[in-house]
Each structure stands twice: as C-alpha cells, then as structure tokens.
Amino acid sequence: MQIEVSTKHMAILECFSSETRVRIIELLRDRPHNIKELAEALQLSSAIVTKHIQKLEDAGIITSHSSAGVRGTQKVCSLHLDSLTLQFRQPVLPAEDSAKYSVEVPIGQYADYAVKPTCGLVSGTKALGLYDDPRYFSDPGRVQAAHLWFGSGFVEYRIPNYLHAGQSVRAVEFSLELCSEAPGYNENWPSDISFYLNDTLTGVWTCPGDFGSRRGVFTPAWWDIGTQHGLLKKLSVREDGTYLDGVKLTDVSIRDLSIVHGEDFRFRIASHEDARNCGGVSLFGKQFGNYNQDIVVTVYYDDLK
Known part of the structure; x- marks a missing residue:
C-alpha cells in the first residue's frame, strides 16, 4: 500500500505516533494475537489495548475477528497490511x-x-x-x-x-x-x-x-x-x-x-x-x-x- 503524506491520511499516520500501537504491530508481525495476549505482553489493561486496536483497525492496518475461546468468544487480531510506503513528493x-x-x-x-x-x-x-x-x-x-x-x-x-x-x-x-x-x-x-x-x-x-x-x-x-x-x-x-x-x-x-x-x-x-x-x-x-x-x-x- 502506498499513501501520500498529507492531512487526508491522518488516521493512518497517527497510528505510528504511539509506541504502544507500534509494539502491537511488532507482536502481530509474528502471528495473530487475541486481546488478552496483547494486554499481557504489553502489561496494559484489555480496555486500553482495545482502544489502540480500534484505531489500527479504522486505519486498515490490522483486522480482527471473533473466535470461540475457553470462556465465550475472543477477539483475534492480525496484520492486514504487509507493507506501507509513504510518498513525500x-x-x-x-x-x-x-x-x-x-x-x-x-x-x-x-x-x-x-x-x-x-x-x-x-x-x-x-x-x-x-x-x-x-x-x-x-x-x-x-x-x-x-x-x-x-x-x-x-x-x-x-x-x-x-x-x-x-x-x-x-x-x-x-x-x-x-x-x-x-x-x-x-x-x-x-x-x-x-x-x-x-x-x-x-x-x-x-x-x-x-x-x-x-x-x-x-x-x-x-x-x-x-x-x-x-x-x-x-x-x-x-x-x-x-x-x-x-x-x-x-x-x-x-x-x-x-x-x-x-x-x-x-x-x-x-x-x-x-x-x-x-x-x-x-x-x-x-x-x-x-x-x-x-x-x-x-x-x-x-x-x-
């Protein structure tokens, strides 16, 4: 995917202003994770991780789906993009x-x-x-x-x-x-x-x-x-x-x-x-x-x- 660096793409660009969101991308690079796994790896609450996941989803960087877990359903997240090119000029x-x-x-x-x-x-x-x-x-x-x-x-x-x-x-x-x-x-x-x-x-x-x-x-x-x-x-x-x-x-x-x-x-x-x-x-x-x-x-x- 290629995007022009401009204000119309702020939803994507803002995703990289957070160390937490970048760390989420690093974790998902290896394999999909559910919210609980991400929260434990990042030492954050599931609620905070969910907010970051929503921002990454809205930007189209990751995708998620519901899957059956030990207790009810769980949200499993995975990377949607393999690469992103920023075009400055x-x-x-x-x-x-x-x-x-x-x-x-x-x-x-x-x-x-x-x-x-x-x-x-x-x-x-x-x-x-x-x-x-x-x-x-x-x-x-x-x-x-x-x-x-x-x-x-x-x-x-x-x-x-x-x-x-x-x-x-x-x-x-x-x-x-x-x-x-x-x-x-x-x-x-x-x-x-x-x-x-x-x-x-x-x-x-x-x-x-x-x-x-x-x-x-x-x-x-x-x-x-x-x-x-x-x-x-x-x-x-x-x-x-x-x-x-x-x-x-x-x-x-x-x-x-x-x-x-x-x-x-x-x-x-x-x-x-x-x-x-x-x-x-x-x-x-x-x-x-x-x-x-x-x-x-x-x-x-x-x-x-």
Whole structure:
C-alpha cells in the first residue's frame, strides 16, 4: 500500500505516533494475537489495548475477528497490511492529455526464460508438469499458469507495441504481484529482484520475504505448498527516471531505452545468482494471490503531429 503524506491520511499516520500501537504491530508481525495476549505482553489493561486496536483497525492496518475461546468468544487480531510506503513528493507523471493503452499479459505467456530450482508452474486447478524440473517451463501448457516460481534465473515477456511512427512514448508502467521464493515459504527471505526493459536494467527491488502464513485471497484451497501471495508492485519508467510504488529507484528514463517503432517491448524479471540476496521470484496471476490480475502494462504516449 502506498499513501501520500498529507492531512487526508491522518488516521493512518497517527497510528505510528504511539509506541504502544507500534509494539502491537511488532507482536502481530509474528502471528495473530487475541486481546488478552496483547494486554499481557504489553502489561496494559484489555480496555486500553482495545482502544489502540480500534484505531489500527479504522486505519486498515490490522483486522480482527471473533473466535470461540475457553470462556465465550475472543477477539483475534492480525496484520492486514504487509507493507506501507509513504510518498513525500509527487513524482513527475505523464501529462493529463497523454494518450494511453493497457494490456494484461498472463504470467505464463513469457517469451524466454532460464530458471533453476526450486521452480514450478501451476494453473488455478492443477500442477503444470513436475516441480523443480525447469524443462516444464517450455511446455505449451505454461500459458495457463496462475502461479510460477524459480530459485534463480529469469522470465521475459514481450509486450505489444501498438504505437505508430507519429507517436512518442512518455512512460511505461507495470503492475504485478510477486515475492521471493524460498523452499516451502519463509517470510524473512530477502530477494534482490531485477527489472529490465529492452535489455536495460531499470532497477532492483529487495523483496523482504516469501509469504505463506496467511492464505491468499484468490489462492485455491487445493494449493498447500507454502507460498500464498505476494506484494502488488507498480514499476514505472518515466521521463525523469524509474519508480517503484512512487519511490525513485534509478535515473534510468524512458529516453534511455531502445524503443523502436514496430518492435515489442521486452520486460524481464530476474533473480541473479551473484546478487547479494539471491532469493528467487514467485509470480502470481489470476486465480492466485491477493490480487485477481496478471501483469498489467500501461503505455503512455503523445502524438507528434
């Protein structure tokens, strides 16, 4: 989640002005707790903890539900957000009058790959080949993939370029759900994930982990092998640099890319073996994870007429 630092988001920002509320977040990071457990850990009354919980709930940072306890029902609290990005300065966006088009590329529709285990592909209903056997990444059935993962290597997608000679690209944005790839899962498993556009490295993002402690909103019930969901990230290559969720990654701009009329854009997602944190990549498409989408690409452009 990304928010602009402004008065309209005071409900969220005020949550971090209290040491008690920050400590509650720290406790819920490991596992859900009920009110009594939180009160004992914080050495506070249940009434005071309940007030702090209400503020965190109102801000959308945590969620809670009632569960049967030893004596009646109990309120069980858990984290709702995996991350929160604060945006202090608005990045330079394409002009409001810029034209645009969007395409949604299935995660299994990659044009090239080179992966090493752990690795595999599944659709929304079944496994697509054997796990940890890279040969199945060549299987024609890969286009059905709703979730794929690899310990190191890359997958590369061809994005259709619908612009004609009289049009100029202003920006390209990618929205995708992804995370690290650990055997089983490990929420403390950093991975340096590299993003390339037309063979140019636009930036590297370190994902904090491979998320499996909570089932993904759209993850099918039959899936029980660790990873459940990723984080929704927006990568934007603009005229003033490359941004991830509004935070500048590098100075690589749209002008630095070899964008040629009539040629597809090539978008590569990689986890290099020589990276400081070679923690792999897990990608999620429709029917898996927390967001019912594949890789959404938006191209902004101007007419030069």
